[in-house]
Amino acid sequence: MTAPPRHTRRQVLAGSLGAAATLAVGACTTPPAPPPPDPLGPVLAAAQADAALAEAVAAAHPPLTAAALGLAADRRAHAEAIRAEMLRATPSRPPPSSPAAAGQAAVAPPDRTAAGAALVTATRAAQAQAGGLVTALQRHRAGLVAAVAACCASHLAVLG
Amino acid sequence: MQRALATEHAAVWALQLATAFLAAEPAGQLAEAATTHRARRDTVDRLLRERGAVPVAPEAAYATPAPVTDQVSALHLLVTVETDVAAGWRSLIERTDDAAVRALAADALVDAAVRATRWRRTAGITPPTVPLPGAP
Numbered sequence: 001m002t003a004p005p006r007h008t009r010r011q012v013l014a015g016s017l018g019a020a021a022t023l024a025v026g027a028c029t030t031p032p033a034p035p036p037p038d039p040l041g042p043v044l045a046a047a048q049a050d051a052a053l054a055e056a057v058a059a060a061h062p063p064l065t066a067a068a069l070g071l072a073a074d075r076r077a078h079a080e081a082i083r084a085e086m087l088r089a090t091p092s093r094p095p096p097s098s099p100a101a102a103g104q105a106a107v108a109p110p111d112r113t114a115a116g117a118a119l120v121t122a123t124r125a126a127q128a129q130a131g132g133l134v135t136a137l138q139r140h141r142a143g144l145v146a147a148v149a150a151c152c153a154s155h156l157a158v159l160g
Numbered sequence: 161m162q163r164a165l166a167t168e169h170a171a172v173w174a175l176q177l178a179t180a181f182l183a184a185e186p187a188g189q190l191a192e193a194a195t196t197h198r199a200r201r202d203t204v205d206r207l208l209r210e211r212g213a214v215p216v217a218p219e220a221a222y223a224t225p226a227p228v229t230d231q232v233s234a235l236h237l238l239v240t241v242e243t244d245v246a247a248g249w250r251s252l253i254e255r256t257d258d259a260a261v262r263a264l265a266a267d268a269l270v271d272a273a274v275r276a277t278r279w280r281r282t283a284g285i286t287p288p289t290v291p292l293p294g295a296p
Contacts, residue, residue, distance in 0.1 A: 070289055143251075148292070150274075154288075155277075157278060
């Protein structure tokens with residue numbers, strides 16, 4: 001059997017003063033600091049930008065149309081899946097449904113070889129970006145970015 | 161991890177079966193795929209033993225989704241196999257916080273997606289890619 005802790009009047013007073021101080025600080029800091037940016041934000045932006053680039057290349061260079069449209073469709077699907085996950089995590093902060101640089105349409109390089117190379121460069125960067133997050137995120141998000149990276153790798157096999 | 165191992169066992173078996181039906185050019189890719197799948201199988205086997213688990217053993221034979229009688233049906237089987245392998249690895253990523261295991265699984269998921277795409281192209285299946293490999 002242990003005796004219940006005994007508080008002196010001074011201790012009790014000090015405690016309530018501390019609590020009052022905390023409340024005052026809380027009141028001063030409204031509105032609360034915004035939550036840290038979602039690490040999936042750049043992955044969403046890249047997926048949206050890549051889809052726009054691939055669509056522009058598909059329209060400008062018929063020999064690349066099939067591969068570019070396939071890439072555009074998959075990158076759009078990535079953007080949708082990532083956006084849904086960001087929205088699930090922070091419903092109060094809906095991520096942009098179109099690229100941040102809206103109004104600035106993607107332009108395909110006029111040269112066909114350069115256009116193909118631009119798709120390869122973008123897709124390779126996308127694979128590295130998503131793959132680099134596999135060990136850094138929560139489990140279900142890790143699975144999502146790993147799948148995005150794997151899809152980008154499979155497009156590199158198509159683009160050659 | 162046992163699921164990833166089980167799909168790798170099935171892949172090794174299916175690749176052996178497909179060898180009989182593939183022309184020379186895809187057969188070269190088949191040999192490369194078989195080597196990779198055996199290496200992955202051995203890595204998972206070792207990781208499981210290191211963690212004190214008993215690795216699942218391969219089945220004597222596996223049911224194929226459709227009879228394998230020619231190159232086209234063999235390629236379809238290979239696409240199915242890589243799809244299953246991808247699902248096994250993605251599921252492992254979503255069940256572990258071990259960074260080394262996640263990295264291994266992510267590499268294996270990339271390989272499976274790339275090989276599935278190659279088999280689809282050889283078989284003339286369009287589109288040759290899926291947006292999220294390993295998705296249920």
